[in-house]
Amino acid sequence: QITLKESGPTLVKPTQTLTLTCTFSGFSLSTSGVGVGWIRQPPGKALEWLALIYWDDDKRYSPSLKSRLTITKDTSKNQVVLTMTNMDPVDTATYYCAHRPSATHFDYWGQGTLVTVSS
Amino acid sequence: NFMLTQPHSVSESPGKTVTISCTRSSGSIASNYVQWYQQRPGSAPTIVIYEDNQRPSGVPDRFSGSIDSSSNSASLTISGLKTEDEADYYCQSYDSSIPYVFGTGTKVTVL
Numbered sequence: 651q652i653t654l655k656e657s658g659p660t661l662v663k664p665t666q667t668l669t670l671t672c673t674f675s676g677f678s679l680s681t682s683g684v685g686v687g688w689i690r691q692p693p694g695k696a697l698e699w700l701a702l703i704y705w706d707d708d709k710r711y712s713p714s715l716k717s718r719l720t721i722t723k724d725t726s727k728n729q730v731v732l733t734m735t736n737m738d739p740v741d742t743a744t745y746y747c748a749h750r751p752s753a754t755h756f757d758y759w760g761q762g763t764l765v766t767v768s769s
Numbered sequence: 770n771f772m773l774t775q776p777h778s779v780s781e782s783p784g785k786t787v788t789i790s791c792t793r794s795s796g797s798i799a800s801n802y803v804q805w806y807q808q809r810p811g812s813a814p815t816i817v818i819y820e821d822n823q824r825p826s827g828v829p830d831r832f833s834g835s836i837d838s839s840s841n842s843a844s845l846t847i848s849g850l851k852t853e854d855e856a857d858y859y860c861q862s863y864d865s866s867i868p869y870v871f872g873t874g875t876k877v878t879v880l
Contacts (some may be wrong), residue, residue: 696874697808698871699869710867712867713866754804754820755804759814
């Protein structure tokens, strides 16, 4: 059974760096083809893909946010970490991590964590 | 990068059929698979269709997906509408430069 859970601060100040951790079970991020992605959703708005890390440590980022994002993995701990620099109130959103079984989609999602950016 | 545009909302009565469109702004809709996610209020998205028309196990066959190259769009059809189908639905696709693009989302209301 695959599960994922996001953790991190619920409140950050503008200009600060956000660090979120995705802790997962039921699969290995060293298995060929597997990936873990991050997606966010501002309140009342649509989903937005942020970043993806593959089993082979290849990484992809949203072009609009690439300069602010870093994704890393710790295979031994079954964790993926996303950092986003220079946070702004418009970054207030629920942040999800999700399991990628193949090239096309995410099949398991975490419950999400709401991050509010405010001074 | 391309965009995926969906109608803001659709509504229909229980037992009826609704179809949600997802129009790709550039590039061929048929070149890359389209997925569909359901998101009930307060919950994370769950996948209902992948690779254009494939249903994950546990998704009822009332849900179906299709592609129309003439309109460069994909569609999600929900037949025999139930109150539990009331949710937001998002399409998703990709291309060689960006692995995931989500649609604008459609709110389905069961009257």
